[in-house]
Amino acid sequence: MGHIVELEGVNKIYGSNHVVKDLSLDVEEGEFLTLLGSSGCGKTTTLRMIAGFEEPSSGSIRVEGQSIEEKEPFERDVNTVFQSYALFPHMTIHDNIAYGLKMKKVPKKETEERVAQMMAMVQLEGFEKRYPSQLSGGQKQRVAIARALINRPRVLLLDEPLGALDLKLRKQMQLELKRLQKKLHITFIYVTHDQEEALTMSDRIVIMHDGIMDQIGTPSEIYEAPKTKFVATFIGETNVFDGCISEMNQNRVQVMVENGSISGCGTGFEKGEYITVSVRPEKMKFSQTPQDGFSLNAVVRDYIYVGSVVKCIAVLPNGNELKMEKFAGDMLPAPGTQVYPFWNPEDAVLIHSQSHVVYQAMENVVLK
Numbered sequence: 001m002g003h004i005v006e007l008e009g010v011n012k013i014y015g016s017n018h019v020v021k022d023l024s025l026d027v028e029e030g031e032f033l034t035l036l037g038s039s040g041c042g043k044t045t046t047l048r049m050i051a052g053f054e055e056p057s058s059g060s061i062r063v064e065g066q067s068i069e070e071k072e073p074f075e076r077d078v079n080t081v082f083q084s085y086a087l088f089p090h091m092t093i094h095d096n097i098a099y100g101l102k103m104k105k106v107p108k109k110e111t112e113e114r115v116a117q118m119m120a121m122v123q124l125e126g127f128e129k130r131y132p133s134q135l136s137g138g139q140k141q142r143v144a145i146a147r148a149l150i151n152r153p154r155v156l157l158l159d160e161p162l163g164a165l166d167l168k169l170r171k172q173m174q175l176e177l178k179r180l181q182k183k184l185h186i187t188f189i190y191v192t193h194d195q196e197e198a199l200t201m202s203d204r205i206v207i208m209h210d211g212i213m214d215q216i217g218t219p220s221e222i223y224e225a226p227k228t229k230f231v232a233t234f235i236g237e238t239n240v241f242d243g244c245i246s247e248m249n250q251n252r253v254q255v256m257v258e259n260g261s262i263s264g265c266g267t268g269f270e271k272g273e274y275i276t277v278s279v280r281p282e283k284m285k286f287s288q289t290p291q292d293g294f295s296l297n298a299v300v301r302d303y304i305y306v307g308s309v310v311k312c313i314a315v316l317p318n319g320n321e322l323k324m325e326k327f328a329g330d331m332l333p334a335p336g337t338q339v340y341p342f343w344n345p346e347d348a349v350l351i352h353s354q355s356h357v358v359y360q361a362m363e364n365v366v367l368k
Contacts, residue, residue: 263293264348
């Protein structure tokens with residue numbers, strides 16, 4: 001598999017606003033890649049630059065090895081599906097889907113065959129003569145996808161395409177899109193701010209934060225091994241502790257935090273270094289007595305029932321909350337009970353503190 005889309009040192013600046021900062025990214029042929037981040041992080045701007053609706057301020061973008069700056073959007077082997085569907089209200093569903101082929105002057109017989117094929121693929125047979133105003137949100141979205149796919153693009157760009165749908169339909173469409181993508185082997189570059197959607201659908205996820213790519217990896221890499229504090233807190237729920245390494249014994253690390261001492265495992269750290277420790281709620285345990293390597297205590301405050309899982313909230317002496325997940329039916333300490341939080345040290349993710357990285361960089365500059 002080769003790289004179908006390549007971004008190299010791409011920047012986008014509007015006046016004094018640096019929206020995308022030095023982004024380099026290779027997209028594999030046939031992969032489902034998601035750009036994930038909160039609003040204003042630069043993900044939609046990145047998508048629009050690949051589509052040709054925005055010009056990069058610097059850097060280069062290549063599709064299939066060819067620089068696309070010289071090509072108009074309609075000349076690129078790239079199609080875009082927007083959240084707003086952007087269907088032509090005065091045209092029937094058939095004519096909306098056939099529009100791209102009509103522009104390319106594809107023979108009528110072939111157009112009819114390809115429209116019928118697309119209608120079947122997005123499960124809208126029998127809707128050919130209807131107008132967009134007669135369709136539900138989910139049906140309109142499927143028409144927008146069919147209209148983009150009929151042109152057989154090498155790359156399909158999707159900008160929050162399920163954002164306007166209700167939860168049940170959204171889940172259904174996520175599976176539908178994933179199925180279509182696998183069947184057609186088209187490269188999908190998908191923009192969303194919905195973490196669960198990204199984890200469900202993607203082969204790889206790019207986490208964007210403040211115009212920078214914080215991390216790229218498979219859903220399990222992003223969830224299990226976040227590289228920055230932002231990624232740890234952005235994807236799923238987690239318990240975060242900031243502290244200083246007090247002891248190291250091989251890969252076992254002891255960290256002093258505000259409320260006591262905790263343990264984790266990791267390599268490439270130094271004694272005295274400031275780090276962040278992330279522990280997922282499902283890895284968190286509570287005990288009646290202090291455990292070796294841990295000196296935290298907390299008071300159980302509340303339980304929240306979420307189907308088969310119970311979320312337990314406990315409060316540390318400084319008022320910070322800890323979350324733990326248990327299966328309904330497990331023995332649980334009553335609210336008001338004092339407990340000692342701990343975990344298997346291998347289950348903690350140790351992250352270099354950003355301030356430490358900045359400090360190191362400053363030190364290197366001074367040394368040079």
